[in-house]
Amino acid sequence: MISCHRLLRALPAFALMLWGGAAAADPVADIVAKALADGWSYQFLSDLTTEIGPRMAGSPAARQAAEWAKIRLQQAGFDEVHLESFPVTNWTRGAESAEIIMPSRQHLAVAALGQSVATPAAGIDAQIVLFKSFQALLDMPPGSLNGKIAVVTQRQVRTQSGSGYGAIVGMRVTGASEAAKRGAVAYLIRSVGTDNHRLPHTGVMSYAKDAPRIPAAALSNPDADQLERLIAKGPVSLHLNLASESKENAQAVTVVGEIRGREHPEQVVLLSGHLDSWDLGTGAIDDGAGIAIAAGAARVIAGLQQRPKRTIRVVMFGAEEIGAASKAYAEAQGAKAANIAIAGESDFGARKIYQASLPNAVAGTAFGKQLAAALLPLGVDLEKTPARHGGSDLEDLAEGGVPFVQFDQNGSDYFDIHHTADDTFDKIDAGELAQNVAVWASFAWLAADSDVDFGRLPSGTGSRR
Numbered sequence: 001m002i003s004c005h006r007l008l009r010a011l012p013a014f015a016l017m018l019w020g021g022a023a024a025a026d027p028v029a030d031i032v033a034k035a036l037a038d039g040w041s042y043q044f045l046s047d048l049t050t051e052i053g054p055r056m057a058g059s060p061a062a063r064q065a066a067e068w069a070k071i072r073l074q075q076a077g078f079d080e081v082h083l084e085s086f087p088v089t090n091w092t093r094g095a096e097s098a099e100i101i102m103p104s105r106q107h108l109a110v111a112a113l114g115q116s117v118a119t120p121a122a123g124i125d126a127q128i129v130l131f132k133s134f135q136a137l138l139d140m141p142p143g144s145l146n147g148k149i150a151v152v153t154q155r156q157v158r159t160q161s162g163s164g165y166g167a168i169v170g171m172r173v174t175g176a177s178e179a180a181k182r183g184a185v186a187y188l189i190r191s192v193g194t195d196n197h198r199l200p201h202t203g204v205m206s207y208a209k210d211a212p213r214i215p216a217a218a219l220s221n222p223d224a225d226q227l228e229r230l231i232a233k234g235p236v237s238l239h240l241n242l243a244s245e246s247k248e249n250a251q252a253v254t255v256v257g258e259i260r261g262r263e264h265p266e267q268v269v270l271l272s273g274h275l276d277s278w279d280l281g282t283g284a285i286d287d288g289a290g291i292a293i294a295a296g297a298a299r300v301i302a303g304l305q306q307r308p309k310r311t312i313r314v315v316m317f318g319a320e321e322i323g324a325a326s327k328a329y330a331e332a333q334g335a336k337a338a339n340i341a342i343a344g345e346s347d348f349g350a351r352k353i354y355q356a357s358l359p360n361a362v363a364g365t366a367f368g369k370q371l372a373a374a375l376l377p378l379g380v381d382l383e384k385t386p387a388r389h390g391g392s393d394l395e396d397l398a399e400g401g402v403p404f405v406q407f408d409q410n411g412s413d414y415f416d417i418h419h420t421a422d423d424t425f426d427k428i429d430a431g432e433l434a435q436n437v438a439v440w441a442s443f444a445w446l447a448a449d450s451d452v453d454f455g456r457l458p459s460g461t462g463s464r465r
């Protein structure tokens with residue numbers, strides 16, 4: 001009779017691998033099954049949006065959220081969790097109102113844009129000049145808007161990819177200074193959003209150094225329509241009152257958790273989203289969902305019998321909405337960014353992923369084929385073209401050469417509630433959220449339990465949409 005020890009020695013290596021357990025034979029199928037059945041991300045998102053709520057960068061609530069998330073990751077089996085702080089300007093919304101005062105008195109639904117200065121306490125009363133496109137305002141000469149409230153009512157186009165947002169968001173970010181250069185005393189835009197509700201969409205704006213700082217706010221879509229119809233009949237005057245405040249040198253907090261690799265712990269597969277949110281809603285789709293997906297994907301892997309070869313790092317960026325986290329993280333990483341094999345960010349809500357794209361270096365390789373086979377059962381196509389944008393918090397890392405993966409989600413209705421008071425937990429579909437977790441977990445496992453070289457990006461390319 002042959003001893004057990006001798007039997008083991010007699011078996012070929014591949015048989016031993018199979019003998020190691022069914023899970024080891026197809027870890028991705030195991031990961032997908034666990035991710036789809038796992039309610040951790042959904043519960044994380046429910047608790048974050050319920051217990052903390054809105055999380056403006058640099059606010060006490062954002063700090064509280066970071067401490068809270070740190071404990072959640074520790075409880076979820078992460079090997080190491082820590083917080084990283086960096087200075088930001090904390091902007092706070094105050095009372096805000098607008099009304100038509102001529103030709104008839106009518107209330108308007110408005111929301112100040114993030115970083116906007118306040119109006120004088122008594123508010124601003126002025127006639128409006130209305131432009132149906134941002135370009136029409138840009139075509140005006142200096143002085144042409146003296147003493148007026150400039151209103152731009154260009155409309156965001158609805159697309160599955162969300163491309164209509166990038167095409168128009170410049171009017172929100174740079175428009176106030178452009179209007180001020182032409183003499184305007186305040187600036188209003190049609191909300192950058194695709195809904196027809198009276199909930200305005202906030203979002204960040206910034207002031208040019210060479211223009212007076214004038215208050216800026218977004219009108220809800222129906223209110224912008226109302227002004228378009230009214231101005232066609234004759235002059236219109238508005239009253240605008242915004243009481244926002246800015247506090248310099250507040251601290252934003254990024255949360256970092258790691259599942260340490262078993263062979264190359266210094267090599268990192270980075271999954272991310274952003275912890276900060278706007279103040280109007282509770283930041284469920286933007287971007288509580290993204291951090292719930294990234295952390296949930298890593299947690300599924302933490303629950304396996306064996307760690308992957310490389311480290312999986314989850315980063316919950318602390319100041320995406322005001323555009324401050326990307327640079328802060330890349331600077332804090334410095335030369336260590338060279339250890340990031342690949343990075344990705346989930347920041348487009350919780351609808352299903354329909355396609356994926358990889359860096360050029362691995363498109364069409366065995367890794368690409370492996371990933372394509374893993375994602376197809378989840379309804380995801382692997383694109384043949386390289387990833388174009390990894391997420392706004394990864395832009396500075398990408399500038400420094402860090403390659404990124406891109407997962408495109410169905411964004412058809414994302415901009416109906418993005419940056420509005422309606423960005424709340426009830427909008428999340430548990431099944432669609434779980435599909436995201438399964439996709440990210442499959443990718444994270446395949447990328448981390450391999451030696452594949454994702455290459456480095458040439459500087460200045462591929463990082464910005």
Ligand SMILES: [Zn+2]
Nearest residue numbers: 286287320347
């Ligand atoms: Zn976001």
